[in-house]
Amino acid sequence: MAADVVILGGGVGGTIVANLVAKQSSGRAHVTVVDATGIHVYQPGFLYVAIGQEQPSALQRAEAHLLRRGVSLIVDVATRVDPIGQKVLLESGRTLRYDQLLLATGSRTLMDEVPGANEAHDFYTMDGAVRLFDALEGFQGGTIVIGVAGIPYKCPPAPVEFVFLLDDYLRARGVREKAQIKLLSPLNRAFTIEATSRLVQPILNERGIELTGFFNVESVDPVAKTVSSLEGETVAYDLLVLVPPHRGQKVIEDSGLGDERGWVPVDKNTLKHTKFEHIWAIGDTTNIPISKSGSVAHYEATVAAAEIVAELKGELPPAHVYDGKVMCFLETGRGEATTISFDYDHPPVSPTPARRWHWAKALFNKTYWHTVPQGRLP
Amino acid sequence: MSTLVGKLQIDKTIDARGMACPGPLMNLIGAIRQGQVGQVFEVLSSDEGSKTDIPAWLAKARHDLVEVVQDNGYTHFVVRKAR
C-alpha cells in the first residue's frame, strides 16, 4: 500500500517536495498538499509591485497547475498537528493521517506587534505592496524612511534593494530632488554581510541615500510622525516603510511543534524535527538561523524530498544533506545587481554590481513558473 | 530549555556558524528583542567580523557581554539582556 506523505503549505518549498516525491517514489507514496489559499504566490515580485513595475496578477498562479498529476491538493487551513497520532486536523473539520509529514508553511507578518505602526507601509505582503505603490504615486516630496521592525525577516537584502529601486522610481518621476531617502539598518553598515556591504555602501552615497546604523525599529509615533529604535534614537518621517515582524504559523504554535515564535526546530543538515519522528520542515518555517529565502527553501526541498523517498523505499538516508547553500540576488538600481552565495563551509562572495546580474534576476523571475516548482532546477 | 555552561544558565543558544546571512549579530538582536530582561544568550560565530560587531552593538544597545571564548575555528559569545 502507498504511504501517505502530507505536505503543509504549497509555497516554494512544499510544491518542489510534492513534485519530487511523487516523481521519485515509484508509486510508493500518495502525496497530498494542504494549502490555505490554493494560490501560489511569487513573493520576490512584491518589491516590483511596490514601485509599479509588476502587476499583482503576474505573481499568482493556481497551485493545482504547478503540481504533477497524481498529487492531491486540498485547499484548507491546517489547524492542528498531532505528532504522536500522526494526524493533521483541518479547519473544515477533516482529519488527514500521515506516514511522513513535511511542514512548509512559511511565515506570517505582524505589523501590529510594533506599537503605533498600524499605518506604516510595507512590501512584505501583496496588499502592502499595492498600498505602498499608491502612496508613492501620490508622494510629492519629503522624507521616506525605510526600517526593520523585527528579526528574522524574509530576504535580508530586500530593504537595501528597495531603497535603490525607490531612488530610480523617484528620479524617473522627477521628484527625487524634493525627497530624502533614509535607510535605517539593524547593523552598523548597509548590509549584514561585510563583503557585500563594501560594494553597496559607496552606491548609497553616490545616490544620496542616507544610512543610519544600529537602528532596530521599536515603536512609531504616528501623530508626531517619528520612529524610535531599540537603541534609543528617534527619526522623523513623512512616509514610513517597515519590514514587519515575522513569526511562524499559528498551526505550529498551537500544536507545540515550534519555539516561542513558531519556528520549527530541525537538524540543520537533515531538516528532521528535533523532537518528533516522521516530521520534516523546510523553508521559512524552520528555526535554522539562515536567511529566510526562496533559495534556501529550494535547496532544502531537494534534500528533504530525497530523504523522504529513501525512507519510503526502506533505503539508507542519502549521503547528500543540506549544506547551508544560499544564492540570492541584490538589486543596486540603474539596471545593475550583484549576487550573494555561500554555504556552511564557504564564506560569502559577491561580484561587482553589473547589468548581467540584474538580467539574470529578471530572467529567473520570469521563468520561475516553469522551472522551480516542478523541481527542474537542481 | 535552559542548559548550564560552567556556572552560567544559558536560556538560548544561536549556532550561526557558517550562516553569513542574516548572520550572528542579526540573530542575536532578534533573540534579544524577543527575550526577557536577565536572560542569557549564547552565540556561536565563525565570522571574523563578529568579534567587533557583537561588542559594538551590545555597547550601543546597552546589554552585557558576559564572556567571549575563542574555540577551534569559531568564537563563542555569552550575552545578557540587561534592560
Ligand SMILES: Cc1cc2nc3c(=O)[nH]c(=O)nc-3n(C[C@H](O)[C@H](O)[C@H](O)COP(=O)(O)OP(=O)(O)OC[C@H]3O[C@@H](n4cnc5c(N)ncnc54)[C@H](O)[C@@H]3O)c2cc1C
Ligand atoms: C519582498 C520580498 C522579496 C523577496 N525576494 C526574494 C529573493 O530575491 N530571493 C529569494 O530567494 N527569496 C526572496 N523572498 C523570500 C521568499 O519569497 C520566501 O523565503 C519563500 O517564499 C519561502 O518559501 P516557503 O515554501 O518556506 O514558504 P511560502 O512560499 O511562504 O509558502 C507557504 C505556504 O504555506 C501556506 N500556509 C501557511 N499556513 C498554512 C496552514 N495553516 N495551512 C495550510 N497552508 C498554509 C501559505 O498559504 C503558503 O502558500 C522574498 C520575499 C519577499 C516578501
